[in-house]
Amino acid sequence: MGLFIVWIIILDKKRIFEIITYGFFVGTVAIYGDLIGAWFGLWQYPITITPMHLPIEIHRLQMPIIYMMIYQYFTPWKKFLIAATINAFVFAFLLEPFLVWLGIYEPSHWKYIYSLIPYFVIAMVFKWLINIFKQLDQNYQ
Secondary structure: OHHHHHHHHHOOHHHHHHHHHHHHHHHHHHHHHHHHHHHOOOEEOOOOOOOOOOOOHHHHOHHHHHHHHHHHHOOOHHHHHHHHHHHHHHHHHHHHHHHHHHOOOEEOOOOHHHHHHHHHHHHHHHHHHHHHHHHHHHHOO
C-alpha cells in the first residue's frame, strides 16, 4: 500500500492517461502470463496474500507501479532500455528469490534466469506500443 501512495504522490499528472495505460498493459499481460505459467505447472503459489486465493498479488499492483515509475522517469529509449534491463535483473534475481524465501512463490519447472526475457520484453513492447498510440494521436489532432 505504501508503494501505491508514493506512486500517487510522484505521478506526473500531465501524463496520467499515458502512464496508467502503460501500467494497465503491463499488469494485464503479467497477470495472464502468471496464470498461464501456473496452469502449466511452471510455478505455484503455496501461500496467497489476498482472500480470493488468486496467485497474482505482485502483478496487480506492485509490478505495474514499478514499471510505470520507470516509464515516467526514463523517457528516452536509451535510458529506458538501461532501466528496464536493471529492473528485469532485480525482479528475476532479487524479487523472485525473496518471494521463494517468504514461501509465497515456488518455481517448479522454471529458473530465475528464464524470467529475464519476459520482464524486459513486457517493458519494451508496451513502451513501443504507447509511443505508436501517441504518434497516432498527434497525427489525427
